[in-house]
Amino acid sequence: MDIILALKAIIMGLVEGFTEFLPISSTGHLILAGSLINFTGEVAQVFEIAIQAGAILAVMWEYRARIGAVLGGITSDPRQQKLVVNLIVAFLPAAVLGFLFSKAIKAHLFAPVPVALAFIVGAFVILWAERRHKVLPGAHRVQTVDDMTVVDAFKVGCAQCFALIPGTSRSGATIIGGMLFGLSRTAATEFSFFLAIPTLLAATVYSVFKARHDLHASDLPLFLIGGVAAFISAFLCVRWLLRFISTHDFTGFAWYRIVFGVVVLITAHFGWVVWAE
Template sequence: MDLVLLAKAAVMGVVEGLTEFLPISSTGHLILAGALLGFDDDKAKVFDIAIQTGAILAVIIVYWQKIRDTLVALPTQKRAQQFALNVLIAFVPAVVLGLLFGKAIKEHLFTPAVVASTFIIGGFIILWAERRSPATVRVQEVDEMTWKDALKVGLVQCLAMIPGTSRSGATIIGGMLLGLSRKAATDFSFYLAIPTLIGAGAYSLYKERALLSMADLPMFLVGLFFSFVSAWFCVRWLLRYISTHSFTPFAWYRIAFGIIVLATAWSGLVHWAA
């Protein structure tokens, strides 16, 4: 058993869990962490996607009451049916565009320079979004969303295919700009993450199954475990945080971190290998 490899898997799991649901880009952090750890071959890229399932399990547990109530009421209650339909509608655009352009994006955009640049751009977008007028909020809770709201959020989620953008950042900030409250946008982003990330993980594992063997199982289990634990703490913290705070600190973090990556790469201080 390669203890060094398992240690790297644990670190990557923690990075995934802590960044997946914050508007700071888990993919971007995983690319950069993988570059520093030398954990960035083709198998590692499959690993990065697969361990998202651990983070999603944390969301399912945190939101289990709402998920269970929706499933129970689905055959009879219109509100539950509308909510489920909204999640499905928002999920479809990422599936279609992912199948069409996913390979090209991975080949050309999964680089530290792209990640750093989108970190900085995303940070300024968050600052702009947080300055909007509260009067523009028209949807306070996820159950008030229409199918058009869901479709718009789903289209915005597609921007997260560019590494460094942040899936949660795109859906939360995009939702807020579209008229959702901070709470509604955050809740819907979490619900939408369930089919999106589970689907991405399953598809990646199936597509790249030739790269994997039973010997890789301990590495994946370690990554899933640490992803789940760190995501569980992160989601619970974020839900408390947004009740009294804005996303502005995350914006400044993105900008500062992006500048550091660009500066260290330009100076040669750190070799941010893709």
């Protein structure tokens, strides 16, 4: 592996880590970055999903105390059992729909206009959710992750299904969906982090398994470099986001999404980026 390829892996890992947990769609940013640095192809597609493992590890490290408590109390502590059940319930809707319709989604929605529309429509949903959050302060009845019911978890899981649409953002769908369904901004964000663990892990394992015949031992260093870069950047991003939401809302991300949606349309129109897998 030459130094240029290693640098490309680092860039892609940084993009993954810095965008995975923000409501701005890591997929869209990875496509744009991959096109700009000429990091494309079958192996690159698997790489983009596999390096999510680095982002998963960053969340697991940030919440290592709670994860340890869950593992230690899963057979005896009702609080930990409740979180596990909620995560399973929230994970299933998108997992089932993704398994059934992933091919159709890739065939029909991975195009410039649907991606751009997902960015822009998602932005207006964020603006609406934030306005609703301010004018109806009593609407956020769930203050912490531990206050969530199974019904709350299922609703967030249904919201995550919208992330199957390229450009929507898994984090955006779960966080904003959670806020619309009555979760506080902090509870919605933390539950989105926890839900990312089974969701991204399943996507990573499934993608690598499907592409196992196209991968070689020589690809391992590339994946490791990208994974480490994703871990470091995701860890920094998660730490920053937790501080950010204590004093800010997501309005800025909404305007960023609108700008990015316009970027998608412009780059596709002039042929600068091939918005397809």
